[in-house]
Amino acid sequence: MLSLDRSESLMNRQSDTGKRSVKIPSEIRHIRGVSSGILKWLEPRKLDDSRLFDIRLCVEEVLRNAITHGNDNDKELSVQVSYWLEGDSLVIEVEDQGKGFDAGKVPDPTIDKNLMKGSGRGVYLVRKLMDKMEFNDRGNRVRLTKYLK
Amino acid sequence: MSVKTEVKNDLTVCCIEGEIDINTAPDIKKAFEKLISKKTPKIVINLTKVTYVDSSGLATLVEILKNMRAYGGRMRLCNMAHKIKSLFEITKLEKLFEIIADEAEAISTFI
Numbered sequence: 001m002l003s004l005d006r007s008e009s010l011m012n013r014q015s016d017t018g019k020r021s022v023k024i025p026s027e028i029r030h031i032r033g034v035s036s037g038i039l040k041w042l043e044p045r046k047l048d049d050s051r052l053f054d055i056r057l058c059v060e061e062v063l064r065n066a067i068t069h070g071n072d073n074d075k076e077l078s079v080q081v082s083y084w085l086e087g088d089s090l091v092i093e094v095e096d097q098g099k100g101f102d103a104g105k106v107p108d109p110t111i112d113k114n115l116m117k118g119s120g121r122g123v124y125l126v127r128k129l130m131d132k133m134e135f136n137d138r139g140n141r142v143r144l145t146k147y148l149k
Numbered sequence: 150m151s152v153k154t155e156v157k158n159d160l161t162v163c164c165i166e167g168e169i170d171i172n173t174a175p176d177i178k179k180a181f182e183k184l185i186s187k188k189t190p191k192i193v194i195n196l197t198k199v200t201y202v203d204s205s206g207l208a209t210l211v212e213i214l215k216n217m218r219a220y221g222g223r224m225r226l227c228n229m230a231h232k233i234k235s236l237f238e239i240t241k242l243e244k245l246f247e248i249i250a251d252e253a254e255a256i257s258t259f260i
């Protein structure tokens with residue numbers, strides 16, 4: 001089993017700089033807890049429902065990718081999520097322990113021959129709904145930026 | 150998440166309530182498998198009570214559509230919240246699905 005105390009691993013930790021982070025085992029059932037925690041943390045910002053929907057969707061999509069593609073659903077591996085505010089922007093960083101992912105190789109799901117396919121829409125939606133989506137060189141860490149004003 | 154099914158003349162109306170995402174996708178697939186195995190010719194899916202859809206949810210609806218088309222069946226989506234409709238627009242799935250504003254229209258014009 002992953003050497004994490006479950007209750008502690010799922011609890012948000014806040015650093016002195018206001019950055020929060022949470023580490024979860026690679027299990028889909030933990031995704032909702034992370035997105036709910038971020039939305040709750042954003043409550044004082046009084047964002048509209050549309051923006052909150054976008055943030056939830058994008059957090060859940062990148063977490064799912066990290067768990068299923070990055071860590072290959074290996075419960076021994078964890079996913080680290082950090083989030084903070086930079087001026088008027090929300091920044092969310094998700095890092096898995098996998099070999100890395102080349103987002104450039106995901107086929108465009110919107111071209112006619114791919115419309116009927118079952119996968120590829122997650123990354124596409126995140127790119128469209130966030131203001132920035134950046135990967136590290138290895139491809140196991142993604143940073144999302146969303147302007148809040 | 151629940152799927153309520155009602156037969157109205159020659160078509161079947163399915164009301165999905167809740168979220169259509171990676172957690173509920175297996176149950177939604179199972180609910181529609183029964184209709185697909187009976188080769189239900191026309192299905193209207195009412196999404197009034199659907200509050201959230203993710204990429205797994207979109208993929209689930211695509212799979213249902215694909216399975217229906219395999220036997221010549223047709224599906225329509227209606228009463229979609231603006232935000233959810235925008236996901237169909239962004240992903241261009243609006244080109245694949247028949248999306249109708251409300252259930253009454255979806256039924257009356259389903260020839």
